[in-house]
Amino acid sequence: MTKKRMDSHGTQFGRWLREQPEIDSDKGYIATNVDYMWRNYETGQWMLIEEKRYGAEIKHWQREMFTLLTWCARHHPRFRGFHIVQFEKTSPEDGKIFLDGNEITVVQLLAFLRFEDFNAGNVASRGVKNE
Numbered sequence: 001m002t003k004k005r006m007d008s009h010g011t012q013f014g015r016w017l018r019e020q021p022e023i024d025s026d027k028g029y030i031a032t033n034v035d036y037m038w039r040n041y042e043t044g045q046w047m048l049i050e051e052k053r054y055g056a057e058i059k060h061w062q063r064e065m066f067t068l069l070t071w072c073a074r075h076h077p078r079f080r081g082f083h084i085v086q087f088e089k090t091s092p093e094d095g096k097i098f099l100d101g102n103e104i105t106v107v108q109l110l111a112f113l114r115f116e117d118f119n120a121g122n123v124a125s126r127g128v129k130n131e
Contacts, residue, residue: 047080
């Protein structure tokens, strides 16, 4: 059965979707949103970012959907991956920051958002795998 929202962040359309028995999750239909499509319009570099607060993890079905999306996008020469930014609490200002499971600083987060940290072996080069 389609899960009801546990917060008030949904839209009227989102609530409507959850109430339609013809497209219930028990029939195979699921949805997720992407929190950020991050892009530098001058360089054309772009990436997708999922934000999680209070150390939340992405759900297994979300990871599957993000992996599919990453697989489709990887053919774009300026695509820099799908990444997960987690906050210990709600933002970089009130606790620890994790990028793709690795703790980072605000300075490192800003470098990541400027597409400066994409060398092999760097924390920013990981994310949802391009399967």
